[in-house]
Amino acid sequence: MRHVVTQTNLEGKPLTEPVLLILTSLAEHPRHGYALIKDIELLSAGRVRMSTGTLFGALRRLLVDGWIERFELEDTTRQKQAYRLTATGRRHLQLELDRMKHLARAGFARLKAAEAL
Amino acid sequence: MRRAYQFCLILYPRAHRDRFAEEMLQVFEEASADGRAEGWVWSVRFTLAEIGGLIGGAAGAWLDSRSAARVPSQSPAPGWIPHELAEAQERVEANVAAMVHAIANHQFERARVLSNQEREARENLRVLREKYGDEYGMNV
Numbered sequence: 001m002r003h004v005v006t007q008t009n010l011e012g013k014p015l016t017e018p019v020l021l022i023l024t025s026l027a028e029h030p031r032h033g034y035a036l037i038k039d040i041e042l043l044s045a046g047r048v049r050m051s052t053g054t055l056f057g058a059l060r061r062l063l064v065d066g067w068i069e070r071f072e073l074e075d076t077t078r079q080k081q082a083y084r085l086t087a088t089g090r091r092h093l094q095l096e097l098d099r100m101k102h103l104a105r106a107g108f109a110r111l112k113a114a115e116a117l
Numbered sequence: 118m119r120r121a122y123q124f125c126l127i128l129y130p131r132a133h134r135d136r137f138a139e140e141m142l143q144v145f146e147e148a149s150a151d152g153r154a155e156g157w158v159w160s161v162r163f164t165l166a167e168i169g170g171l172i173g174g175a176a177g178a179w180l181d182s183r184s185a186a187r188v189p190s191q192s193p194a195p196g197w198i199p200h201e202l203a204e205a206q207e208r209v210e211a212n213v214a215a216m217v218h219a220i221a222n223h224q225f226e227r228a229r230v231l232s233n234q235e236r237e238a239r240e241n242l243r244v245l246r247e248k249y250g251d252e253y254g255m256n257v
Contacts, residue, residue, distance in 0.1 A: 033144035051170025052141045052148070057177045060133065064181075066248060081140050091244045 015096050018050060018058040023085065023093040026068060030084035033059075059083060067092055118149060118164070125168065128175035130182045202249055205242040212238050 015023070025031060025039040033055060041049050062068040067089030073082045085093070122145050126138050145167065152159050212235035219228040 033140055034147045037144065037148060049166070051166045051174075052145050053167065053170030053172070053174030055144070056137045056141050057174040060137065060178065061181065087244055088248050091241070
């Protein structure tokens with residue numbers, strides 16, 4: 001089934017890696033800035049250590065597009081602002097993960113076919 | 118380090134600074150405090166990555182603010198609806214038509230599959246309507 005065209009995958013354009021990692025991290029539960037950096041490092045098995053410039057650039061765009069929202073944490077001694085996925089953001093993440101799953105399947109099938117030759 | 122970082126934030130557009138500068142500084146301080154025990158090699162790498170990130174981030178913020186300023190402020194032409202919304206609506210309508218056809222031809226298994234697809238298509242449409250609001254007045 002063909003997917004609805006989204007803001008980012010118009011003409012099949014995939015999400016950037018920082019955006020995908022941020023959305024994936026927020027899919028579990030809301031997080032503040034530093035918690036996002038730590039979780040992304042964990043998610044990527046230490047491969048990606050996002051700088052604050054990259055993180056807040058991506059967060060700004062996601063806020064403008066309405067994929068995430070910012071809110072104040074009630075009980076915290078450290079950072080007050082946190083971010084969570086909106087329904088739209090969740091849907092876009094789902095679409096991107098479906099796209100990646102489809103691509104991975106096709107890739108593995110071709111590798112298998114080449115090995116069989 | 119804190120002062121140098123604060124100084125670099127001047128590279129960003131005013132709107133970005135007003136919204137994020139304090140938070141960025143807080144995250145930077147937390148990250149540098151956490152890595153202090155890692156040694157000077159880590160510190161040098163961290164500082165270089167942060168400077169690079171700030172320069173790249175500031176460039177992106179300026180580009181975004183310039184392109185936002187170029188977007189015309191007038192409201193869209195009457196009857197115009199966003200492309201993705203129109204496509205989602207068409208998908209729901211196509212699904213309903215295919216389902217009706219399948220039922221009329223006693224293809225109940227196919228109708229069941231189409232029904233699942235239709236539910237998914239309606240969910241897409243609902244999410245998009247939430248995004249764009251009710252201003253486009255579409256009925257499905």
